Amino acid sequence: MxxxxxxxxxxxxxxxxxxxxxxxxxxxxxxxxxxxxxxxxxxGECPYWGCIPSKIMVRAGNLVREAHRVPGSAGISRVQSDWRPVHRHVQQATDDWDxxxxxxxxxxxxxxxxxxxxxxxxxxxxxxxxxxxxxxxxxxxxxxxxxxxxRPSAPPVPGLAGTPYWTNHELIEAEELPSSLLVLGGGAIGLELGQAVQRFGCDVTVLEAQQRLLAREEPEAAELLMRVLATEGLAFHTGAELVSVGYDGQRFNAVCRRGERLSAERLLVSAGRRxxxxxxxxxxxxxxxxxxxxxxxxxxxxxxxxxxxxxxxxxxxxxxxxxxxxxxxxxxxxxLGRGGRPAEYHAVPRVTFTDPEIGAVGLTEAQARAQGLAVRTSVTDLAASARGFVHGSGNDGFIKLVAAGGVLVGATAAGPTGGEVLGLLTLAVQARLPLAELAATIWAYPTFHRAVGEAVKGL
The missing domain is CATH 3.50.50.60 (FAD/NAD(P)-binding domain)
Known part of the structure; x- marks a missing residue:
């Protein structure tokens, strides 16, 4: 040896x-x-199977969706989606996983x-x-x-381990999309990828064991996403506990404790990481x-x-x-002994890149109340905050602010640019900016971030 x-x-x-x-x-x-x-x-994961290639897929899906919105708003369009250029773009961005x-x-x-x-x-x-x-x-x-x-984590469902299920790796690398996909997990990864491939003709069903999607975010975010995604044809089963998964060589078959029996060509496991x-x-x-x-x-x-x-x-x-x-x-x-500020975690931002995007920072209302804070909240609808932002035209969304002690302790920006609007909210939470300062801010009209000012008034 x-x-x-x-x-x-x-x-x-x-x-x-x-x-x-x-x-x-x-x-x-x-x-x-x-x-x-x-x-x-x-x-790491981000440039090869996570952030970068998944956003290429999300962006491509958004283009398809926007093209479908042309009739009735801007003229006539004919959309024929094609996964092949998306896969080529992913290959190029990842150097073919090299x-x-x-x-x-x-x-x-x-x-x-x-x-x-x-x-x-x-x-x-x-x-x-x-x-x-x-x-x-x-x-x-x-x-x-x-x-x-x-690494991706798979739940201990009887039969699952013996099947050729996919994680985000296999879906990101897929040259062709299956005709149908069962997504196990209604979190950020499952919803982002599920919506993207649905827009390219894959029939997607999402299974979530929790009672709602994006269980760690505000309930308003789950309600918004379920409403929008359902109009695009995605199917959802929340509060659904799997009792068995099988694969017959052609299709996956899943059985839920409540009795639902679901079948799809492929199964994506996006039930967390460990x-x-x-x-x-x-x-x-x-x-x-x-x-x-x-x-x-x-x-x-x-x-x-x-x-x-x-x-x-x-x-x-x-x-x-x-x-x-x-x-x-x-x-x-x-x-290196250079000092500087220590790590702080009261203003950690997070974004789910669905359409609409769900951006959030700091504490949710439930988390703030669990800490015993004297909480005040305000929710403003994007379409209501600026005339011309019509529901159903791709402008659906809201701003939710969570305040305590005269400052924001958390916020959610849901909408077409939720992740971008989140930037100013992250700064407000990080700097513990007094609500009076936010109330005195002049918000450009007509912009999505103007809804932040409207929400501040509600506090």
């Missing part, structure tokens, strides 16, 4: 997604000897990249096993950064085997593990690319 190679760099970064790559690159820029490790593609450009980007900054599975094997020690079973032992002298991300801390060997850090995230302080240091930092999904602060990048900056400043 060949002995493992041993290396003692200044820093090791496990997980080279957006945040991990940023940390590794910036430490290399600072003159450190840095080794970045990942068994998958450098760049990370050479990303690897070269990192190594050109002076870093070293190892492709392989990393596991913590002792205090300050990492074992990396490559595809050829070669082993490299890394013992970082100054910093170990864990940015391992998450961190595999056991596979990482996190017990070396004193983390319980059943932990769902690594405990970190406001400088991203793993509690009880000197010299170890963690960023991104593994910290449990939100599985968003922007969260990983935010925490990467905090961690790099801490590692």
């Amino acid at each position: 060949v002995a493992a190679a041993v290396s003692t760099p200044d820093a090791v970064v496990i997980g080279m997604g957006p945040g991990g790559e940023d940390v590794a690159g910036r430490l290399a820029d600072a003159g450190w000897d840095v080794v970045g490790v990942d068994e998958r593609l450098v760049g 990370d050479k450009v990303a690897v070269d980007r990192f190594t050109s900054r002076g870093g070293t990249f190892l492709r392989g599975t990393a596991r913590l094997t002792g205090p300050g020690e990492v074992s990396v096993v490559g595809a050829d079973d070669s082993e490299t032992v890394l013992r970082p002298r100054r910093a170990l950064v864990l940015a391992v991300g998450t 961190v595999d801390l056991e596979r990482l060997g996190a017990s070396v850090l004193g983390v319980p085997a059943d932990a769902r995230a690594l405990p970190v302080d406001d400088r991203m240091r793993v509690l009880g593990a000197p010299g170890v930092w963690a960023i991104g999904d593994v910290t449990g602060k939100g599985a968003f690319t922007h969260m990983s990048m935010y925490q990467a900056d905090v961690a790099v400043r801490a590692i």
Whole structure:
């Protein structure tokens, strides 16, 4: 047996997604000897199977939908959707799922990249096993950064594990769309992808175990989406608990506890994501085997593990690319001793890129009340806030504000540009801007963000 190679760099970064790559690159820029490790593609989920390719699909679906709105509003249109150019665009954006450009980007900054599975094997020690079973032992002298991300999680439904179900990976890579798709999970991923492919002729049915879609967002958002998506032909079953899933070689068959029997050519599982801390060997850090995230302080240091930092999904602060990048900056400043502001999480933004978009920041009304806050809320309809914004013309949406103590503690911007309007609301929540300042603001007319001013009046 060949002995493992041993290396003692200044820093090791496990997980080279957006945040991990940023940390590794910036430490290399600072003159450190840095080794970045990942068994998958450098760049992580976002550029290959998440944010970027899914938004290409969403944008293409939006174009199809807009073309269908021409009759009765702007003339005559004939729409013949075609998935092939969408797939080609996704291939181009992902370099056909090749990370050479990303690897070269990192190594050109002076870093070293190892492709392989990393596991913590002792205090300050990492074992990396490559595809050829070669082993490299890394013992970082100054910093170990864990940015391992998450993987799709499948619920323990009898029969599911033995079927060729899809995750977002398979759907993103699909050269052709199935005639029908059963989506297990009514969260952001399932709804974004489900709506996009429905617009290209795929018959989509969404199954959600919770009583409503987007269960973590405001109920008004779920009501809006169900109303709009239903007009496009998507079918929904909420409060639906699966008891079995089967596959006969051609179709998936799902049975719900209430008795519904559903069938489709393909099944997309979008029921959340999970961190595999056991596979990482996190017990070396004193983390319980059943932990769902690594405990970190406001400088991203793993509690009880000197010299170890963690960023991104593994910290449990939100599985968003922007969260990983935010925490990467905090961690790099801490590692290099540069100080600056610690991490804060009272104004974390999130966007579901459906049509209409659902942008939200901070606390929902339910979360604020659960914290015992003296809550005031206000909801304004987009179409009602500006004449000419007609329901059913693609302008459906609302602004909901959640206030306590004279400031906003949460907000939702739902509409054609919900994610963009969210920017000003995120700033207001982050800066704890007094409501009096928002009330004194002049809002341009006619814009979607003008509805924020109308909502402020309701407080």
